[in-house]
Amino acid sequence: FGVAGCSGSSDSGGSDEQIKVGLVTKTDSNPFFVKLREAAQAQADASGAELISLAGAFDGDNEGQVAAIENLVSQGVQGILITPNSSSGILNAIKSARDAGVIVIALDTATEPEDAVDATFATDNLAAGVSQGEWVKATLGDTAPQIVMLDGTPGGTVDTFRHDGFLQGFGVEEGAAEIVGQENTNGDQTKAQTAMENLLQRAPGVNALYTINEPAAAGAYEAIKGAGLTDQVVIGSVDGSCTGVENVKNGVIGATVMQFPAKMAEQGVDAVVKYVQDGTKPSGFTDTGSQLITDTPVDGLDSKDTSWGAENCWG
Amino acid sequence: MTRAEEVPPVLQARGLVKKYGNVTAINSADFDLRAGEVLAVVGDNGAGKSSLIKALAGALVPDAGEILMGGTKVHFRNTRDARAMGIETVYQDLAVVPALDIATNVFLGREVRRRGLMGTLFRRLDMPRMRTESSGHLSDLKIGIKSVSQSVETLSGGQRQGVAVVRAGAFGKGVIIMDEPTAALGVRESGQVIDLIHSIRERGIPVVLISHDIPHVFEVSDRIHVHRLGMRAAVVSPKIRSMSEVVALMTGAEQPTDGERAGGG
């Protein structure tokens, strides 16, 4: 049966009308999404479209995202850009939006199945994780690894991809003896600091550190610095924010994997505008790419230095 | 004293003890209530009167001692146990729920359900009936209250006391205990409570009355239990002793006779 589409509000179509684009991010808080929002806003302004940005209240707020989609459809937008919280949780809402004639584009995270949306512009988070893992492994060289993993929120799609990617790139299995500690940080620097401080008490020999994002890496670094172990631990991260790149430059983080939220947002807004103007529907998965940023490159891994990073960073 | 030996007392306590930290509120107290009598309990502030009757009403579990009803030992874990044995109490601190209306307070814990399916299956309360009955009881006591749907917190001190008295008076079947029921009441209302006590006695139900109002005590009671320093100092007869003697007994200025000390009254 499925949820009935709305008829009252899908009076879009006339291209003389103001183009309205809805953006639904996972949260308002993560700088990554803030960048996404800003880039989308800039692009919308440039194309003369109106952008309404909404967000879930926390990572995993499917209900909030569903309500946001419903309200945007009711509002009369022609396209919705969404960074879905869980890859499958909000498919019904997306389907009714599409049934109502709204085009839906996934940003940053693909839905599952991927064709639940019209198109996807995203980073391959697994690949980003793999880059981080490969670099940390290569930098460690022959030293016997003792890995600590500072995850974000257990069960989040992005979390899972990055985590698994790191292990794959590093070449260890989940649950291997080399992993000496793991904590959830919600990507919060203060939680990461506390977690790392406590983990260092238990596993003072740690030498490889996976972090879900750059704030977590910054928090962990404070802990490592406090314990006087900065030379011992190789820190990897993902994001590519300007603060993060700055941290790579200052040696706080060894390497980070940069994503390109602005690209996703710009391409997403363009796709909606184009659709409204001439009816071209976007489709498929577009990888907006990721780039390893470090000042200590290793052979065999493609990387850029921090001055390139500083030019291309976000936030 | 012969009568007392024949019929066992309705409610009796032996050697009750209750301590709060290092304050001994009840200090090995005895208590006897005979069938059909009005027993006054008098004593200084802090003598332990309220604590004693709380133990008798199940509102407080004593540390030691025993309570007997009709000669058999009983054990009250809470007020419900005591109520089940027919003991109804007006507490000094009233035990009303301020935010609820008067009728609900009067019937609290013994609500009346509708007749028929509505009551048995849907368990719907018969509010109209509870309202009518409570307002009847209140006007019997001449407590002038506009509406029984008013919440108790809007009542004057005396009106509240009236609500608490009505509650016990209307439902007591075995023993009715009143802890200073007239303390906040006006002359007329106090008079009504005294009348109520008389009429309860006429129904054959014994009453325990705690009061600081010695003239009232002499007007209504058959025997007077004098409480001092947490225990029963004496039981005296208002026919034998004068008011000033009772007051002297309360303060320890006068000593009871041996019979009085033993609770013979």
Added chain:
Amino acid sequence: MTRAEEVPPVLQARGLVKKYGNVTAINSADFDLRAGEVLAVVGDNGAGKSSLIKALAGALVPDAGEILMGGTKVHFRNTRDARAMGIETVYQDLAVVPALDIATNVFLGREVRRRGLMGTLFRRLDMPRMRTESSGHLSDLKIGIKSVSQSVETLSGGQRQGVAVVRAGAFGKGVIIMDEPTAALGVRESGQVIDLIHSIRERGIPVVLISHDIPHVFEVSDRIHVHRLGMRAAVVSPKIRSMSEVVALMTGAEQPTDGERAGGG
């Protein structure tokens, strides 16, 4: 009546009105307190006595009417304003903070600081002094309390009342108002309060006493303000009227004389 015309009353009210929803608690009430007198206020439960004195003490802001002190209009927005004019009150619902200890309650709102730098700069309280003083005041009233560091919630009903009375009695400079101060007190403690009232009058401070205890009222008061249905029905002299006449006036069974009705007393 001549004396009253010469010196303006210490505390006076004209046409006070206070409504709660559709209940009129004070219905255009007048009030006069003369210098150095003990004025009793009597009336049925719910007559509006507490509401009236709350208005005089600043605990309640009347909807209409005016209050005068020594002939000049005053406006009390809260109890502090009234206190600043020397009016101290014992409320019927006591107004104590149960979780705080006795000494703190007695000195609440008028705490004593240490002498010297510790008090002025560090604003440290002089707890030992406050404890000593409160326990002195309490034993003056013969209220037996083990320790003034005990919290008020552990006291018996009468002991609590004693704390509230001590508070007003110790600090009143202009007018002392007591709303049923002896309601929960024992015979001896009540007697002490009566003595306290006498000694306050001897200090030249006028007292307003609300009480349902007519013998007490006749023992202590100079004039009796009879309150009925939210307003002053009469002011009578205990020397002219008998106890039963006053009770009849309270219930409306008897009519006051014109002079009494006018408040001449």
Added chain:
Amino acid sequence: MSSEAVLQGRSSRGIIRQILREPLLGPLLALVLAVIIFSLVSETFLAPYNLSLILQQSVVVGILAVGQTLIILTAGIDLSIGAVAVLGTIVMAQAAGAGGPLVALAATFLVCVALGAVNGGLVTVLRLPPFIVTLGTFTAIQAATRLLAGSQTYQVPQGPLTFLGTSFSIGRFNTTYGVVAMLLVYLFVWYALSQTAWGRHVYAVGGNINAARMSGIKSGRNLFSVYLATGVIAAIAAWAALGRIPNADPNAYQNANLESITAVVIGGTSLFGGRGGVVGTLIGTLIVGVLRNGLTLAGVDSLYQNIATGILVIVAVAVDQFARRRSL
């Protein structure tokens, strides 16, 4: 019930009076005000489809808020209610795979009621403060849910488990059975609270537990039953959640506790217990839903929406206070 109402004209007026006596005027005013403003700002706001959306979006938190009202009326607070419902969705989805929808429903109700019993037991038998008990169980249940779910979400099949998401029409008004379920939960609990002895006892226990005990109310039993009832309500919310999103996610509804408390408090129920009721909570729930929907229709971004919501929540309660003070 309607013939009864005719026969008992006096008492049904009593019921209406009872409803009106709850301090509802303020929340109602705030709700009406919000509706009027948003219908002026956006044409679509009053469209039946949009109104139905608001209701649908309120279903899960709205149901949870009923349980929260019960607990708050007893002077408690339930920080675990959202976590219990989320665990309920995971249990339902996993059990559906193993044993079919009926087993899944039974398992969910069982688990939620059992957790209600744990909370209730700790509060009544050990006499621990509800805040701490439910904070503890919240933390533990949330972690247990994640362990149980692994790092996965679980799809549930269309059928009985998603029944509450099915929509139907009454005239032009299209809505879901979930909305009906929510309204039934409100009606049922309203009846229990205002028309039965059990409900009066809930108020008495919350208003003055000593007085309740001295009046012979089995206060422990009453309190415990409230926690059990809240468990049942959490299970219904879990069911309704899978109707909205047929995908059980261990990370969902993390704010449900705070949101349900907000709805209760905006609805005029006192956090100190003994005063209030579910009618106010329904209005409180709707106020929150209307704000979110209306602000989006007005084209307000979510950060500005949050600022506006924060301010409007305060205004809603201020209106309430003002209305109450006037009516005194």
Added chain:
Amino acid sequence: MSSEAVLQGRSSRGIIRQILREPLLGPLLALVLAVIIFSLVSETFLAPYNLSLILQQSVVVGILAVGQTLIILTAGIDLSIGAVAVLGTIVMAQAAGAGGPLVALAATFLVCVALGAVNGGLVTVLRLPPFIVTLGTFTAIQAATRLLAGSQTYQVPQGPLTFLGTSFSIGRFNTTYGVVAMLLVYLFVWYALSQTAWGRHVYAVGGNINAARMSGIKSGRNLFSVYLATGVIAAIAAWAALGRIPNADPNAYQNANLESITAVVIGGTSLFGGRGGVVGTLIGTLIVGVLRNGLTLAGVDSLYQNIATGILVIVAVAVDQFARRRSL
């Protein structure tokens, strides 16, 4: 003060009695128990370095919990305190760039106190329930912080702003000025609460606001001052936070409200107001810190840690209740 104490032997015994009269035995027992267990499980646990770590980790929430204690003593609750502190860090970092460290500190204290005044004004002047007021300001302040910060975190330079992160040694025990600041805040507020009229009034207002008012206490003014003080405390917490991590992040400390309330309640302060104090809160803060640290040292995974923490929080309070009932 020490000569004073000698002269006033009786009153300093009074102080100790005062401290002990707060219901502290339970929390203390729970803390000692936790310490004993963890020192058996892990050798590193009792190492001075590790103990210092626990203190350092407790600094920010520990300071916020002092403000939370004040508010809860007045029968209120502050859901905004964490958000105020986070806004404080952003203001401090941004103002440091523009005007140097002293301007930054001044700006932070100003902003935090102003927000305290907003909360206090709404609670005292409009008489709105603190839960709703601070929920509203929490939502609004959090959104405003994110708008103000844009997508960025802000590095602060080493210097006065990170002073509270500087470490120093007393013998083998190495700690930071932040820890000292926290202990000073506790000492100061303890003194104010227990030794001054202001403190007695806080208890009176929280215990029975009508009685307080009738006793002539300026209850509104007292309440307002509590909110102002809490603003000051939030500013100190913001300063301490930048000492811990010299990087202001608009997304930090999202759980600080709940964590501070938890510390207060575990410490034995009643959510109904008028009973408790900051000594208990300090113990409560330490219990939470010890649990987190000890469980990690014991090698418990974080989800299992959460389960254990949830259960242990309940156990800590149960021990308290039990101890109190025995001592009655």
